[in-house]
Amino acid sequence: xxxxxxxxxxxxxxxxxxxxALVLRGKDVRAVLEEGMGGRDDIDVLRHAHGHGRVVLTHDxxxxxxxxxxxEPLVGIIYLRPGHISPTFVIEMLEAIEASAAxxxxxxxxxxxxxxxxxxxxxxxxxxxx
Numbered sequence: 001x002x003x004x005x006x007x008x009x010x011x012x013x014x015x016x017x018x019x020x021a022l023v024l025r026g027k028d029v030r031a032v033l034e035e036g037m038g039g040r041d042d043i044d045v046l047r048h049a050h051g052h053g054r055v056v057l058t059h060d061x062x063x064x065x066x067x068x069x070x071x072e073p074l075v076g077i078i079y080l081r082p083g084h085i086s087p088t089f090v091i092e093m094l095e096a097i098e099a100s101a102a103x104x105x106x107x108x109x110x111x112x113x114x115x116x117x118x119x120x121x122x123x124x125x126x127x128x129x130x
Contacts, residue, residue, distance in 0.1 A: 003110050004098045009049040011058035017087035050074050059083025075106045081113040
């Protein structure tokens with residue numbers, strides 16, 4: 001399944017224009033602020049996303065640390081690098097992910113890294129939590 005086909009939870013660092021663009025493209029996406037989770041710890045956001053069957057969309061690498069080292073259960077994480085760039089830059093990254101051959105099953109971590117016009121997509125499927 002394409003990573004962007006899953007319901008998404010946009011972290012606070014994802015610009016609202018990016019969230020709006022995803023909604024206009026028919027994606028099921030909620031922002032952390034819409035969920036009343038503004039200012040909450042990453043672990044709380046990850047647990048909320050998992051509890052609601054959503055993939056975390058973020059510019060924050062700490063979510064991957066929680067997934068790998070702490071073994072937190074998750075549906076998935078889409079980590080966009082570099083972060084805090086213009087919404088257009090990020091939307092173009094998401095379009096590249098959607099056009100890619102990435103096929104994932106939960107739980108997964110996808111890292112998309114953009115340098116100039118090239119977007120490199122790496123996926124790691126994790127073992128399901130027991």
